[in-house]
Amino acid sequence: MNLHKRLACRRMANSAPLRPEMLSPQPVENNQTTGPAAVASPIPDSAGSGEFADSIFKFLMLLCGLSVLGTLGLIVYELVLRSGASWHAFGFKFFVGHDWDPVSDQFGALPFIYGTLVSSFLALVIAVPLSIGVAVFTTEMCPRKLRGPLSFFVELLAAIPSVVYGLWAIFVLVPILSNYVEPFLGKTLGWSGFFDGPPYGISMLAAGIILAIMIIPIISSITREVLAVVPQHQREAALALGATRWEMIRVGVLRNARAGIMGGIILGLGRALGETMAVTMVIGNRPDIAKSLFAPGYTMASVLANEFSEATGDLYLSSLIEIGLALFLVTIVVNALARVLVWTVTGSQPTRANA
Amino acid sequence: MPDTGKAAAFTTVPPISLRRRVTNYVMTGASVGAVIVVMLPLFAIFAYLILKGIGSINLAFLTQIPKPVGESGGGMANAIVGSAFILALASILGVPIGVGAGIYVAEYGRNRFGDVIRFTADVLNGVPSIVIGIVAYSLVVLYQKHFSALAGGVALAIMMIPTITRTTEDMLLLVPQALREAAYGLGVPRWRTTLSIVLRTATSGVITGIMLAFARVAGETAPLLFTAFGNQFWNLHANQPTAALPLQIFNYAISPYDEWHQQAWAGALVLIILIVSAVSAVRYAVRRGTFGAA
Numbered sequence: 001m002n003l004h005k006r007l008a009c010r011r012m013a014n015s016a017p018l019r020p021e022m023l024s025p026q027p028v029e030n031n032q033t034t035g036p037a038a039v040a041s042p043i044p045d046s047a048g049s050g051e052f053a054d055s056i057f058k059f060l061m062l063l064c065g066l067s068v069l070g071t072l073g074l075i076v077y078e079l080v081l082r083s084g085a086s087w088h089a090f091g092f093k094f095f096v097g098h099d100w101d102p103v104s105d106q107f108g109a110l111p112f113i114y115g116t117l118v119s120s121f122l123a124l125v126i127a128v129p130l131s132i133g134v135a136v137f138t139t140e141m142c143p144r145k146l147r148g149p150l151s152f153f154v155e156l157l158a159a160i161p162s163v164v165y166g167l168w169a170i171f172v173l174v175p176i177l178s179n180y181v182e183p184f185l186g187k188t189l190g191w192s193g194f195f196d197g198p199p200y201g202i203s204m205l206a207a208g209i210i211l212a213i214m215i216i217p218i219i220s221s222i223t224r225e226v227l228a229v230v231p232q233h234q235r236e237a238a239l240a241l242g243a244t245r246w247e248m249i250r251v252g253v254l255r256n257a258r259a260g261i262m263g264g265i266i267l268g269l270g271r272a273l274g275e276t277m278a279v280t281m282v283i284g285n286r287p288d289i290a291k292s293l294f295a296p297g298y299t300m301a302s303v304l305a306n307e308f309s310e311a312t313g314d315l316y317l318s319s320l321i322e323i324g325l326a327l328f329l330v331t332i333v334v335n336a337l338a339r340v341l342v343w344t345v346t347g348s349q350p351t352r353a354n355a
Numbered sequence: 356m357p358d359t360g361k362a363a364a365f366t367t368v369p370p371i372s373l374r375r376r377v378t379n380y381v382m383t384g385a386s387v388g389a390v391i392v393v394m395l396p397l398f399a400i401f402a403y404l405i406l407k408g409i410g411s412i413n414l415a416f417l418t419q420i421p422k423p424v425g426e427s428g429g430g431m432a433n434a435i436v437g438s439a440f441i442l443a444l445a446s447i448l449g450v451p452i453g454v455g456a457g458i459y460v461a462e463y464g465r466n467r468f469g470d471v472i473r474f475t476a477d478v479l480n481g482v483p484s485i486v487i488g489i490v491a492y493s494l495v496v497l498y499q500k501h502f503s504a505l506a507g508g509v510a511l512a513i514m515m516i517p518t519i520t521r522t523t524e525d526m527l528l529l530v531p532q533a534l535r536e537a538a539y540g541l542g543v544p545r546w547r548t549t550l551s552i553v554l555r556t557a558t559s560g561v562i563t564g565i566m567l568a569f570a571r572v573a574g575e576t577a578p579l580l581f582t583a584f585g586n587q588f589w590n591l592h593a594n595q596p597t598a599a600l601p602l603q604i605f606n607y608a609i610s611p612y613d614e615w616h617q618q619a620w621a622g623a624l625v626l627i628i629l630i631v632s633a634v635s636a637v638r639y640a641v642r643r644g645t646f647g648a649a
Contacts, residue, residue: 050544057546058463064455065464065472068520071513072475075482078493133389141386150390157397159630161574163601164623167608168400171407171616213396220393244371244379267481274483276577277601281609301485301577308489309502309581324489328482335481 075328083322085314094322100287100303102311107319109326111287115204115297116327119279120272122208122293127216128265132254134216135223140249151224158217166281169210174201174282177209182294196292200284205293207283211275215268222267226260226345227253263341270334274327276301300327408624411617417625421587421603427614431622433589435629437504437598440591441583442573444508449515450565454554456516457523457561462549473524476517487513488578496582504590504597507583511575515568522564526557559641566634573630576601600626 086094090107097108138150178201185195230253238252254261284296285306300323311317415430422429456476460469491510496502530553538548554561576599579585584596585606591597600622607619 053547054545057549058459061455061459061463064452065459065469067452068456068472068479068516069475071516072479074494075479075486075490078490079486082493130389130393133386134393137386137390141383153397154393157393159570160400161576161601161623161626161630163574163576163605163608164400164404164627167604167619167623168403170608171620172399172403216393242371244375246379246382247375249382270481274481274485276483276485277605281605301483304485304489305577305580308492309584321489321493324486328486331481331483331486332478335478339477 079321079325079328083318083325085318086322087318089315090319094319095326098287098289102307102313102316105313105315107315109300109319109323111289112298112300112303112323113326114289115283116273116299116301118293118297119204119207119211119283119299120269122204123211123215123272124265124269126209126212127219127268130212131216131219131264131268132223132261134220135227136249136254138220138224139227140245140253151221154217154220157213158221162214162275162277163281165210165214166278169206169278169282173210174206177201177203177206181205186294193291194293197290197294199294200296202282202284202296203294204283204290204297207279207297207299208293210278210282211272214275214278215272218271219264219268222264222342223257223261226257226264226342229260229345230256257345259341260345263338263343263345266334266338266341270331270338273334274301274331276305280305300324404620404624404627407617407620411621412624416618416621420589421618424612424615429618431598431600431603431618431625433586434598434600434603434622435625437583437586437590438573438600438626438629441504441507441511441579441597441599442569444504444593445511445515445572446565446569448508449512449568450519452512453516453519453565453568454523454561456520457527458549458554460520461524461527462553473521476520479513479517480521483577484510484514484575485577485580488580488582491578491582499594501594502582502584502596503594504583505593507579507597507599508593510578510582511572514572514575514578515565518568518571519565522567523557523561526560526564527553529560530556559638562637562641566637570630570634573633574601574626576605600629 086107090097094107095109095113097106098110099106099108100111101107134150134154138147138154142150178199182195182199182201182203182205186197186199189195234252234256235248238248243251279299280302283299283302285298285302286296287298287303288295290297304320304324304327308317308320311320415428416432417430417435418432419428419430420433421431456472460472460476463469464472487510491506491513495506495509499506534552534556535548538552539545543552579599579602583599583602585602586596586598588598604619604622604626607615607622610616
């Protein structure tokens with residue numbers, strides 16, 4: 001058991017006796033009766049019926065537990081089964097082909113894989129330094145009074161539905177990008193080829209930025225949890241050796257927490273890879289591989305959102321489901337990796353990870 | 356530069372070099388800067404939601420169904436009710452299973468098999484919502500041969516279960532062992548102890564977990580795209596396509612009509628208000644009923 005839970009347990013144990021109704025035999029008067037024997041005599045002599053009810057209850061709960069396993073099994077089964085046609089038609093070439101032509105039944109997923117990877121990577125590049133900055137500020141520098149509201153506000157960002165992010169991105173972010181940011185980047189960094197072309201706003205860059213805004217709460221809240229479990233004496237030791245505050249943070253705090261921070265980053269990546277609505281609304285939805293971030297792109301999740309309900313033909317549908325299967329496998333690997341990393345540091349699952 | 360004065364007094368300690376001091380200031384500034392940069396979009400989003408949303412909310416928006424393109428007026432009443440309907444279906448399916456699985460893992464699952472369920476729930480939690488949509492499509496829509504509210508409910512239920520399972524487990528584990536032992540000592544059978552003592556003690560925490568899962572799926576759009584599908588008219592049949600607020604926001608936002616954009620903002624504001632008020636109403640009710648452990 002980790003520290004959090006132990007402390008919480010102690011808190012619970014202390015407060016529990018304050019509720020007399022829990023300790024009194026009142027619950028026995030509830031309307032759910034075990035059977036006449038349990039009510040009639042103070043000492044239940046029909047151990048058999050109690051055991052029977054117990055085993056039924058355990059069985060029911062087991063069914064619920066099994067249905068969690070079953071759901072995952074069902075997801076894998078359905079995805080594998082229904083992507084079979086596409087796998088037979090294209091084999092591994094599906095993932096390296098870059099033609100996406102429903103009319104002539106030619107399907108290659110490379111533009112979508114590229115779009116997912118680039119937009120998520122871009123989001124990480126923007127979000128990681130900002131999230132770590134926010135986490136460091138809240139745990140190490142912030143006046144105590146500000147700490148609560150600050151984490152509350154950052155977590156509020158996580159509660160906004162992604163379609164609302166998309167709405168905001170279309171009408172606020174994209175115009176700002178096309179009027180100010182993209183022309184500026186084009187002028188100053190256009191030579192690199194990454195910021196080239198007409199500044200329409202709807203672009204890979206817009207998708208990366210909105211994804212970054214969406215994953216900052218995840219990365220920063222996990223980083224904050226991880227920084228909080230770094231032992232205080234590490235900080236004191238660094239300060240005693242004459243470190244400045246930043247040196248203390250770098251040597252005493254960040255270095256100790258790096259595995260957990262890495263876990264938070266990867267968890268953010270997992271979210272970014274699977275994020276659908278906001279990206280679909282601003283990325284432009286064109287299955288091209290372009291070097292410039294100003295060009296429109298397409299992601300695996302977006303193509304599912306846009307084309308799945310209109311897919312005609314079995315091979316088309318099957319190809320889309322194969323993209324879904326690929327997305328599923330990638331996010332599972334990424335999430336499992338992240339959890340292992342976070343577990344090694346905090347000893348439990350980060351509670352707000354997917355909130 | 357307060358450090359130089361001190362350093363002069365203790366001659367054995369060398370003064371902190373300019374480079375280290377500058378780095379310290381720069382990095383402190385960078386952290387503060389990061390907070391400001393992160394706060395800006397948050398405030399911008401809320402400001403736009405409120406400014407643009409309030410202007411478009413009126414009685415018609417809350418009581419009428421959408422008008423055809425070109426006609427002004429109309430509202431999203433059917434989408435609001437449709438969302439509530441789909442969420443009710445999802446909760447009916449998802450909450451009992453999620454809580455049950457949480458009870459199993461907490462009370463009977465302190466072993467290898469419990470770890471497997473726990474890990475599976477974590478994995479399920481990370482599955483992209485659009486993939487869940489595909490699964491609900493092939494499980495329900497392909498058998499029914501048409502889109503339906505039920506399919507949307509199944510998709511959202513699948514998303515709720517892992518969150519509820521994990522929070523329920525965490526909350527049940529917080530209940531002190533002594534309480535269980537006290538109940539056993541009074542001759543209360545184990546199932547009864549679990550339901551009337553352990554679960555009851557942890558009620559407020561469990562419900563907080565349920566509301567967390569609810570709030571998470573209430574704004575989901577991706578899994579509804581090809582399950583509930585959307586509808587321009589009233590529908591309260593579980594086996595018919597049904598409008599949902601997030602879907603309507605999405606469709607209106609990507610449309611080329613200004614009037615629809617206005618409605619999308621209003622819809623987004625209503626959606627957030629509904630989520631926040633549902634969550635806080637339940638939490639308030641729970642807190643008044645029992646003590647506020649969570």
